[in-house]
Amino acid sequence: MLNDKPHRRFNILTGEWVLVSPHRTKRPWQGKKDVKSTLENKTYDETCYLCPTNTRASGDTNPDYNGTYSFTNDFAALMPELPVEKYQNGLLQGQTESGICKVICFSPNHGLTLPLMSVEQITQVVQLWKKEFLELGAKEGINYVQIFENKGAIMGCSNPHPHGQIWSQSSIPEEVLKKQTSQRNYWSTHSKSLLKDYLEQELELDERILLSNDHFVALVPYWAVWPYEAMIVPRKHYQDISQLNVEEEIAFAAIIKELTTLYDNLFETSFPYSSGIHQRPTDGGSHDEWHFHMSFYPPLLRSAEVKKFMVGYEMFANPQRDITAEAAAENLRKLSRVHYSLR
Amino acid sequence: MLNDKPHRRFNILTGEWVLVSPHRTKRPWQGKKDVKSTLENKTYDETCYLCPTNTRASGDTNPDYNGTYSFTNDFAALMPELPVEKYQNGLLQGQTESGICKVICFSPNHGLTLPLMSVEQITQVVQLWKKEFLELGAKEGINYVQIFENKGAIMGCSNPHPHGQIWSQSSIPEEVLKKQTSQRNYWSTHSKSLLKDYLEQELELDERILLSNDHFVALVPYWAVWPYEAMIVPRKHYQDISQLNVEEEIAFAAIIKELTTLYDNLFETSFPYSSGIHQRPTDGGSHDEWHFHMSFYPPLLRSAEVKKFMVGYEMFANPQRDITAEAAAENLRKLSRVHYSLR
Ligand SMILES: O=P(O)(O)O[C@H]1O[C@H](CO)[C@@H](O)[C@H](O)[C@H]1O
Ligand SMILES: O=P(O)(O)O[C@H]1O[C@H](CO)[C@@H](O)[C@H](O)[C@H]1O
Numbered sequence: 001m002l003n004d005k006p007h008r009r010f011n012i013l014t015g016e017w018v019l020v021s022p023h024r025t026k027r028p029w030q031g032k033k034d035v036k037s038t039l040e041n042k043t044y045d046e047t048c049y050l051c052p053t054n055t056r057a058s059g060d061t062n063p064d065y066n067g068t069y070s071f072t073n074d075f076a077a078l079m080p081e082l083p084v085e086k087y088q089n090g091l092l093q094g095q096t097e098s099g100i101c102k103v104i105c106f107s108p109n110h111g112l113t114l115p116l117m118s119v120e121q122i123t124q125v126v127q128l129w130k131k132e133f134l135e136l137g138a139k140e141g142i143n144y145v146q147i148f149e150n151k152g153a154i155m156g157c158s159n160p161h162p163h164g165q166i167w168s169q170s171s172i173p174e175e176v177l178k179k180q181t182s183q184r185n186y187w188s189t190h191s192k193s194l195l196k197d198y199l200e201q202e203l204e205l206d207e208r209i210l211l212s213n214d215h216f217v218a219l220v221p222y223w224a225v226w227p228y229e230a231m232i233v234p235r236k237h238y239q240d241i242s243q244l245n246v247e248e249e250i251a252f253a254a255i256i257k258e259l260t261t262l263y264d265n266l267f268e269t270s271f272p273y274s275s276g277i278h279q280r281p282t283d284g285g286s287h288d289e290w291h292f293h294m295s296f297y298p299p300l301l302r303s304a305e306v307k308k309f310m311v312g313y314e315m316f317a318n319p320q321r322d323i324t325a326e327a328a329a330e331n332l333r334k335l336s337r338v339h340y341s342l343r
Numbered sequence: 344m345l346n347d348k349p350h351r352r353f354n355i356l357t358g359e360w361v362l363v364s365p366h367r368t369k370r371p372w373q374g375k376k377d378v379k380s381t382l383e384n385k386t387y388d389e390t391c392y393l394c395p396t397n398t399r400a401s402g403d404t405n406p407d408y409n410g411t412y413s414f415t416n417d418f419a420a421l422m423p424e425l426p427v428e429k430y431q432n433g434l435l436q437g438q439t440e441s442g443i444c445k446v447i448c449f450s451p452n453h454g455l456t457l458p459l460m461s462v463e464q465i466t467q468v469v470q471l472w473k474k475e476f477l478e479l480g481a482k483e484g485i486n487y488v489q490i491f492e493n494k495g496a497i498m499g500c501s502n503p504h505p506h507g508q509i510w511s512q513s514s515i516p517e518e519v520l521k522k523q524t525s526q527r528n529y530w531s532t533h534s535k536s537l538l539k540d541y542l543e544q545e546l547e548l549d550e551r552i553l554l555s556n557d558h559f560v561a562l563v564p565y566w567a568v569w570p571y572e573a574m575i576v577p578r579k580h581y582q583d584i585s586q587l588n589v590e591e592e593i594a595f596a597a598i599i600k601e602l603t604t605l606y607d608n609l610f611e612t613s614f615p616y617s618s619g620i621h622q623r624p625t626d627g628g629s630h631d632e633w634h635f636h637m638s639f640y641p642p643l644l645r646s647a648e649v650k651k652f653m654v655g656y657e658m659f660a661n662p663q664r665d666i667t668a669e670a671a672a673e674n675l676r677k678l679s680r681v682h683y684s685l686r
Contacts, residue, residue: 002430002437002438002439005425005428005439006422006425006439006440006441006442007428007437007438007439007440008437008438008440008514009436009437010437012434012436016517017514017517019420019421019440021420024420027400027417027418028400030501031496031499031500031501031502032497032501057370074370077349077362077367077656077663077665078349078362078364079348079349085345085348085350087345087350089544089548090544091540091541091544092352092544092565093353093355094345094351094565095345095351096345096348096349096350097349097350097351097362098349099349144660148655148656148659148660149655150652150655153374153375154375155652155654155655156374156375156652156654156655157374158373158374158375159373159374165655165656167656167660171351171360173659173660173661174360174660174661174662175658175659175661194434197434198434201432201433201434201435222435222437274654274655274659275655276655276658278659295659297658309493309498311493311498311499311500311617312491312492312493312498312499312508312617312618312619313420313489313491313508313510315518315619315640316489316516316617316619316638317487317489317491317510317517317518317519317619318516318517319517320420322420
């Protein structure tokens with residue numbers, strides 16, 4: 001298993017290697033500490049642009065919503081229906097990019113986070129993701145829909161109100177293309193889903209599995225880059241979230257709640273992460289190769305204050321991690337399933 | 344030039360696209376602020392493990408060095424001469440990785456940084472990089488030598504003493520392989536250096552050039568990802584830094600000093616960044632395609648306290664930037680060449 005020596009592991013989805021240095025966390029840490037992120041206790045904040053009935057920068061007022069609420073980002077990085085314009089000048093090459101950016105409020109309650117929401121409430125979020133995926137993906141010129149969440153100030157999130165984002169656009173992003181290529185190669189050789197086969201192997205080995213229910217499994221992938229990276233994979237070979245039936249939506253919500261609860265319990269903090277769902281492009285292709293999944297990239301490594309820095313070596317050479325995926329899985333698996341703030 | 348609309352730009356070195364959203368910095372920032380990094384004023388710190396005559400965690404004592412000093416990292420992520428061991432189990436694939444990690448002290452003076460060092464002092468650093476590149480690269484099983492610096496606490500640097508690192512290893516890292524593929528393709532089609540041709544085009548356009556001297560040019564690449572990303576490119580088609588003669592070493596040192604001075608002057612702060620030199624692998628191949636260059640990836644965007652967060656969308660989809668490369672170049676170019684602390 002190579003686990004006691006520096007080694008590389010291959011990511012079957014992106015086709016890239018990660019460097020693992022299991023002995024490295026022994027070094028003392030004298031570097032930067034971040035502020036521990038705590039839970040909010042207000043249920044309503046009058047200065048929050050996501051709370052119900054408040055007015056946003058655009059001048060629009062949020063409705064007095066229950067459950068979930070979505071709207072077009074007031075400071076969108078992409079704009080809809082730009083005419084295609086190409087720029088080519090010698091070795092310089094550019095192109096306009098159209099898209100739609102939305103904000104997805106998970107709850108009217110300013111103080112909640114996913115692990116503290118009920119399975120019913122999270123199911124409403126899943127249903128909104130499905131709806132947005134279908135609606136945005138059906139639009140002319142929207143060929144990919146990226147659903148994601150930045151949680152915590154350390155992850156660039158400027159508002160603690162529970163929310164995520166969707167950026168949908170005409171091009172298929174780089175990271176999605178990499179995963180598509182690997183899945184397509186496997187599909188065309190084996191007529192089987194790469195991720196389904198991987199999931200079966202992981203279930204048999206049972207070394208990196210965190211949680212499971214009838215429809216979903218949460219695990220630390222063998223090739224994880226971030227210290228406590230995890231992936232939620234549906235047992236069925238679904239290309240996108242719109243294929244989930246109601247029972248499966250609930251199972252998805254339940255495992256999201258359980259995984260984020262383990263995360264919060266690890267360092268007894270509101271655990272920061274970026275999460276995202278990778279699924280088939282909405283470019284009209286059939287995309288049998290795609291097996292949708294949701295990944296979590298949390299930066300914390302040693303404590304609620306000390307994160308893993310992906311800097312010099314990682315930027316210029318190769319992603320590198322300090323603890324093995326197996327050690328991370330073990331640390332998470334042994335934690336209580338009850339949120340620390342409720343004990 | 345597409346500059347007023349969201350667009351994508353192609354990186355001819357990595358073969359990847361970056362999303363540019365020029366209008367996006369207009370949004371108000373309510374998120375995380377980092378602590379402004381200030382210059383150190385001690386020339387010697389008795390608790391610093393890099394200062395001359397101090398004892399390190401390993402028990403070794405640093406010599407009373409003048410100029411530069413290098414040693415093997417006491418907490419190295421890689422270990423030398425590991426026997427090659429492969430692990431293959433179904434879809435899991437791993438392999439031991441050998442390597443040598445070194446720490447490079449730029450100066451005995453705890454309070455200096457590159458922009459505050461003299462050209463002569465920086466030339467000594469360049470000469471040490473050359474020496475290490477040749478010595479490490481000549482070792483059996485060392486096929487790539489990554490020279491880099493993490494500067495500032497925000498970049499995971501745990502000690503302000505001016506220093507960089509070298510991680511050298513048996514595999515060629517992912518980021519290097521990407522650049523090698525593009526350069527090799529261009530070389531085999533045109534029998535010319537991709538970067539030399541690009542440099543000529545940039546010099547002619549003169550929109551993104553920051554600095555130049557007889558032997559080097561510093562510019563913001565057309566496809567820059569980080570807000571104030573810059574690249575130092577030699578005018579000659581050199582595969583690696585060992586080819587520099589003394590005059591060229593001095594010119595390299597001079598442009599490093601000038602670029603890092605512009606950086607510090609931008610927000611009147613000790614500007615954080617990770618920098619790295621990409622050059623030919625030391626795997627015995629001829630590597631005519633390689634044109635060495637040094638890149639700087641600084642995170643600050645709006646001020647000394649507010650950085651660009653590469654999070655959800657960037658991790659799951661595509662790198663994204665808020666100001667154009669041209670605007671960044673203009674902001675840097677108009678700054679004084681004299682360091683703000685000396686005015
Ligand atoms: O070796 P250092 O300076 O302690 O560590 C720093 O640089 C390394 C190489 O980029 C990273 O892996 C670490 O996360 C970072 O904290
Ligand atoms: O849109 P927000 O939440 O203000 O912005 C945050 O998420 C975006 C998408 O990952 C990033 O581009 C920004 O750097 C980050 O601060």
